[in-house]
Amino acid sequence: MNEKYSIAIDGPAGAGKSTIAKEVAKRLCIEFVDTGAMYRALTYKILKLSIDPNDYLGIIEILTNTKIDFRNQSIYLDNVNVDKEIRENYVSQNVSYIASIKEVREKMVQLQQQMAKSKSIIMDGRDIGSVVLPNADYKFFVTASVKERALRRYNELVNSGETNISLSKIESDIIKRDNIDSNREIAPLKKVEDAYCIDTTDKTIEECVNMIVSIVLGR
Numbered sequence: 001m002n003e004k005y006s007i008a009i010d011g012p013a014g015a016g017k018s019t020i021a022k023e024v025a026k027r028l029c030i031e032f033v034d035t036g037a038m039y040r041a042l043t044y045k046i047l048k049l050s051i052d053p054n055d056y057l058g059i060i061e062i063l064t065n066t067k068i069d070f071r072n073q074s075i076y077l078d079n080v081n082v083d084k085e086i087r088e089n090y091v092s093q094n095v096s097y098i099a100s101i102k103e104v105r106e107k108m109v110q111l112q113q114q115m116a117k118s119k120s121i122i123m124d125g126r127d128i129g130s131v132v133l134p135n136a137d138y139k140f141f142v143t144a145s146v147k148e149r150a151l152r153r154y155n156e157l158v159n160s161g162e163t164n165i166s167l168s169k170i171e172s173d174i175i176k177r178d179n180i181d182s183n184r185e186i187a188p189l190k191k192v193e194d195a196y197c198i199d200t201t202d203k204t205i206e207e208c209v210n211m212i213v214s215i216v217l218g219r
């Protein structure tokens with residue numbers, strides 16, 4: 001495939017979007033953009049500066065003075081690599097509220113559309129097929145049962161050394177985040193009509209990657 005094309009992947013937390021998209025990008029030699037990382041980076045900055053997540057004007061000021069970009073698949077916040085910091089549980093617990101603010105979404109969507117302008121890309125998030133890349137050549141809605149998604153997140157946190165967590169709390173945090181993401185006014189998480197649905201609950205990463213690659217390559 002020589003011409004420029006784009007792949008949109010949407011779905012709820014812990015469904016496997018980023019892991020699968022990263023692998024698909026490698027196989028197809030195209031760029032991968034994790035749009036959730038951008039909302040996480042802004043949320044991390046707001047929390048680090050002790051701005052109240054309900055302080056709308058404070059958040060708008062931070063937004064105006066924040067630079068977010070990717071370099072070699074890593075995310076940079078004001079020129080500092082924050083790959084690790086943005087995955088902390090307290091960021092996950094606050095990100096959906098920050099991501100529901102209109103001005104925040106406008107800025108992120110603009111940056112994301114800019115990234116997709118000149119090259120083939122696979123992007124994952126919540127509103128990629130609906131808002132960021134509504135004309136994407138391929139759209140996927142990747143999901144899994146809430147129990148499986150909570151278990152995956154729990155295992156990730158345990159493996160990264162977190163001790164002060166419980167599976168039931170992770171599950172209730174995920175349900176809360178799904179609710180905010182799916183019911184917000186602007187760009188809610190939803191399966192668009194022209195997206196293929198992939199339920200990853202009982203599938204390996206390899207199986208999911210193969211499904212997407214075969215569809216894109218038309219096999």
Ligand code: CDP
Pocket residue numbers: 012013014015018035036037039040092095096097099100124125126127128177181
């Ligand atoms: O990796 P995980 O599924 O936990 O979440 P993420 O993709 O890192 O996204 C974190 C949060 O950012 C989501 O729960 C959404 O609130 C928000 N988000 C969004 O609103 N729109 C996107 N395109 C991507 C993420």
Ligand code: CDP
Pocket residue numbers: 011012013014015016017018019020152153156200201203204205208
């Ligand atoms: O990006 P999203 O929040 O949708 O999920 P992720 O961060 O890519 O994946 C969450 C976890 O699920 C990771 O630890 C993946 O390795 C795991 N996973 C899995 O076990 N089986 C799959 N079919 C897909 C992902």
